[in-house]
Amino acid sequence: MTEAATEELLDKKMNAVPLKMVGKDVSVYYGDKRALYDVNLNVRENTVTALIGPSGCGKSTFLRTLNRMNDTIDGCRVTGTITLDGDDIYDSSIDVVELRARVGMVFQKPNPFPKSIYENVAYGPRIHGLAKSKADLDQVVEQSLQKAGLWNEVKDRLHEGGTGLSGGQQQRLCIARAVAVSPEVILMDEPCSALDPIATARVEELIHELRTNFTIVIVTHSMQQAARVSQRTAMFHLGNLVEENDTDKMFTNPDDQRTQDYIMGRFG
Amino acid sequence: MSTTLLLAILLVIAAVAFVLGRMRAGALSQGRSSALHSRPNYYGAFVALAAFLPSLILVAVWLTISPFVINSAVRDTFPQEVKNQSEAQQSLAHGMVTTIARGLPFLTEEEIAGIRQDPSTLQSVFAARRFAVAAEAQPYMLDSAATLNAMSQTSRTTLSALALLLSIVGAFFALRMVAPRFRARNQVERVMLWSLLLASSIAILTTVGIVASMATEALRFFTMVPAHEFFFGTVWDPRFAGAGASSSGQFGLIPLLAGTLYIGFVAMLVAVPVGLFAAIYMAEYASPRMRSTAKPLLEVLAGIPTIVYGFFALVTVGPFLRDISAQLSGLVTGDYTSFIEAQSVITAGIVMGIMLIPYVSSLSDDIITAVPRALRDGSLGLGATRSETIKRVILPAALPGIVGALLMTASRAIGETMIVVLAAGVAARMQLNPFEPMTTVTVKIVNQLTGDLEFTSPQTLVAFALGITLFCITLALNIYALYIVRKYREQYE
Numbered sequence: 037m038t039e040a041a042t043e044e045l046l047d048k049k050m051n052a053v054p055l056k057m058v059g060k061d062v063s064v065y066y067g068d069k070r071a072l073y074d075v076n077l078n079v080r081e082n083t084v085t086a087l088i089g090p091s092g093c094g095k096s097t098f099l100r101t102l103n104r105m106n107d108t109i110d111g112c113r114v115t116g117t118i119t120l121d122g123d124d125i126y127d128s129s130i131d132v133v134e135l136r137a138r139v140g141m142v143f144q145k146p147n148p149f150p151k152s153i154y155e156n157v158a159y160g161p162r163i164h165g166l167a168k169s170k171a172d173l174d175q176v177v178e179q180s181l182q183k184a185g186l187w188n189e190v191k192d193r194l195h196e197g198g199t200g201l202s203g204g205q206q207q208r209l210c211i212a213r214a215v216a217v218s219p220e221v222i223l224m225d226e227p228c229s230a231l232d233p234i235a236t237a238r239v240e241e242l243i244h245e246l247r248t249n250f251t252i253v254i255v256t257h258s259m260q261q262a263a264r265v266s267q268r269t270a271m272f273h274l275g276n277l278v279e280e281n282d283t284d285k286m287f288t289n290p291d292d293q294r295t296q297d298y299i300m301g302r303f304g
Numbered sequence: 305m306s307t308t309l310l311l312a313i314l315l316v317i318a319a320v321a322f323v324l325g326r327m328r329a330g331a332l333s334q335g336r337s338s339a340l341h342s343r344p345n346y347y348g349a350f351v352a353l354a355a356f357l358p359s360l361i362l363v364a365v366w367l368t369i370s371p372f373v374i375n376s377a378v379r380d381t382f383p384q385e386v387k388n389q390s391e392a393q394q395s396l397a398h399g400m401v402t403t404i405a406r407g408l409p410f411l412t413e414e415e416i417a418g419i420r421q422d423p424s425t426l427q428s429v430f431a432a433r434r435f436a437v438a439a440e441a442q443p444y445m446l447d448s449a450a451t452l453n454a455m456s457q458t459s460r461t462t463l464s465a466l467a468l469l470l471s472i473v474g475a476f477f478a479l480r481m482v483a484p485r486f487r488a489r490n491q492v493e494r495v496m497l498w499s500l501l502l503a504s505s506i507a508i509l510t511t512v513g514i515v516a517s518m519a520t521e522a523l524r525f526f527t528m529v530p531a532h533e534f535f536f537g538t539v540w541d542p543r544f545a546g547a548g549a550s551s552s553g554q555f556g557l558i559p560l561l562a563g564t565l566y567i568g569f570v571a572m573l574v575a576v577p578v579g580l581f582a583a584i585y586m587a588e589y590a591s592p593r594m595r596s597t598a599k600p601l602l603e604v605l606a607g608i609p610t611i612v613y614g615f616f617a618l619v620t621v622g623p624f625l626r627d628i629s630a631q632l633s634g635l636v637t638g639d640y641t642s643f644i645e646a647q648s649v650i651t652a653g654i655v656m657g658i659m660l661i662p663y664v665s666s667l668s669d670d671i672i673t674a675v676p677r678a679l680r681d682g683s684l685g686l687g688a689t690r691s692e693t694i695k696r697v698i699l700p701a702a703l704p705g706i707v708g709a710l711l712m713t714a715s716r717a718i719g720e721t722m723i724v725v726l727a728a729g730v731a732a733r734m735q736l737n738p739f740e741p742m743t744t745v746t747v748k749i750v751n752q753l754t755g756d757l758e759f760t761s762p763q764t765l766v767a768f769a770l771g772i773t774l775f776c777i778t779l780a781l782n783i784y785a786l787y788i789v790r791k792y793r794e795q796y797e
Contacts, residue, residue, distance in 0.1 A: 103685065105681065105685060108680070110591075133688070135687075136686065137686070141686075142685075143678060147676070147681070148682075149679060149701070150679075159696065160686040163686070163687070163688050163689075164687060213686065214686065217687060
């Protein structure tokens with residue numbers, strides 16, 4: 037079966053696709069300030085879900101609740117439930133470290149560690165003990181870099197510094213680093229906002245390929261990018277979820293007037 | 305007119321000049337501020353500076369030079385036989401003349417006439433006016449003193465007149481220069497720039513002066529004691545002349561340097577782990593409230609004078625170590641003699657280490673906090689725990705900065721004096737037992753320079769050689785630390 041055909045099939049079956057993560061009545065407070073109002077949003081398996089909306093609408097906040105990165109912010113409080121494969125991730129029996137190994141994250145600005153390319157990718161497998169031997173680790177690193185489409189560019193200089201790569205390469209290195217842990221879900225927070233158009237195209241292509249193995253949630257400011265890479269789109273405004281729909285429908289015939297206005301560029 | 309009064313009047317003139325300059329600028333602009341190149345205040349400041357600065361410089365130069373001119377003139381009035389005496393005698397006479405000159409205005413006409421008839425009464429007359437005169441006065445001294453007073457008076461009057469004149473002329477010409485297109489702001493800012501430059505060069509020039517004075521004294525020492533005997537000598541035994549010894553003793557630097565480095569090493573052994581752990585806790589684990597109370601408290605330690613740490617070592621830590629070692633050896637061998645002496649390397653090292661903790665923790669804390677948040681998030685986002693993140697990402701990233709901070713701390717440890725004086729003793733010995741006293745370079749500098757000494761013997765001059773050696777070591781450490789810190793900075797910006 038060709039890739040295009042697979043995709044078509046996947047798109048058709050969209051509504052039959054099982055739910056990977058379910059957010060129910062999710063609200064987030066930073067101190068006294070409420071940033072998110074009772075958001076109900078589902079993330080489907082092996083699907084790219086795009087979160088769009090104007091700045092400050094809460095889309096990044098929601099993304100960060102999915103692997104509890106908000107825990108690192110002082111005074112941040114989350115209510116409601118979020119489940120991963122049916123288990124509440126805010127339950128006290130869940131280890132946040134284990135959760136983040138299952139739900140990985142790629143950030144807005146490429147943030148490779150000041151270590152070699154190899155060490156950057158090997159970091160996750162090492163701390164989680166995913167590789168039993170040096171050969172195992174080598175293999176994980178190579179596979180991850182291949183999945184991130186970076187292998188051919190860096191295979192001769194694996195032991196040089198990761199910070200010496202170009203911006204786009206650094207971001208793909210960060211994706212490889214996330215992939216190396218074999219997560220089930222990958223969260224991407226505006227992964228292309230610091231990249232030039234060519235590097236952006238490269239990363240978008242990559243997101244497309246990763247979809248076969250991973251569930252992806254991506255926050256983006258670019259409507260075109262959401263249209264290009266995602267199958268489902270959720271629109272946020274002022275901390276509320278305005279609309280969640282198939283991407284095709286969202287960009288051609290949205291249910292909500294605010295979505296229409298935002299997509300047409302009337303605000304935001 | 306006294307200098308204070310003169311300066312006050314100059315300031316008043318400057319203030320008036322400021323107002324006048326601003327008014328003139330306002331008048332020229334006819335209320336349209338766009339017609340002026342600079343804001344009216346700058347015109348005022350320009351006129352004020354023109355009125356004040358040249359006069360100030362004149363006063364400063366005049367007050368520096370005039371004493372020399374007057375002195376030589378007064379010495380010229382001395383009789384020939386005094387001039388033939390030695391320089392020391394002459395300056396003694398000159399000193400008396402100065403004292404007499406100071407007292408002269410307070411005497412009555414009759415008293416002066418009385419002294420002229422019998423100069424030997426001068427001392428008692430002056431004593432009655434609470435002026436102590438060292439020796440019996442000579443008749444010519446009264447005349448010289450009168451000359452001195454007259455000349456000082458003339459000098460002051462001339463200076464006041466000139467300064468006031470210059471101030472008014474300066475203000476006048478500056479006022480004439482005020483015009484709409486005149487760039488007053490640029491002129492004022494140039495003056496500010498020069499004053500900033502002056503301030504920074506004072507600090508640098510002082511350092512150069514200190515080094516130069518140390519170097520000249522050290523060179524004098526090396527003419528008496530060969531450099532290789534100083535730098536490579538292993539015995540420190542500077543005998544003071546008059547102690548019955550024919551030679552001037554031995555000045556070996558090595559035992560002192562060994563003591564300095566040994567005590568510094570023990571101190572770092574205490575300060576580095578404790579300080580670093582404290583910094584990691586403060587930067588990574590402490591809640592904001594905890595941090596905002598604990599950090600200032602820790603930094604209070606840095607504000608304690610080192611002599612107080614010295615007491616602490618002398619009366620608390622030293623005896624405590626001695627007693628505990630006695631107990632220990634009693635338990636093990638049954639013989640209750642202490643193997644740690646109250647004054648020892650370890651006492652000084654521990655107390656100095658405590659003193660250094662806030663330096664290490666405060667500097668390291670700043671460096672750890674400066675590691676970008678993105679790196680923390682990146683690691684946590686991969687499912688690393690906090691401690692894994694610290695160990696594998698943050699500390700490696702902060703390491704060059706921390707090493708730099710530690711080197712700076714080490715240079716403080718090497719330069720520390722008061723703790724060592726009280727806690728480590730003064731015995732210059734070469735040994736490896738940390739439980740026995742040793743001494744450091746700084747302690748020996750203090751030793752060699754306290755007491756009633758002449759600054760021509762090698763026993764005192766050696767202090768300068770020690771000082772410059774110490775200076776070179778700490779300077780090298782600081783430069784290396786700066787180099788490392790700078791290299792680290794390049795990675796993140």
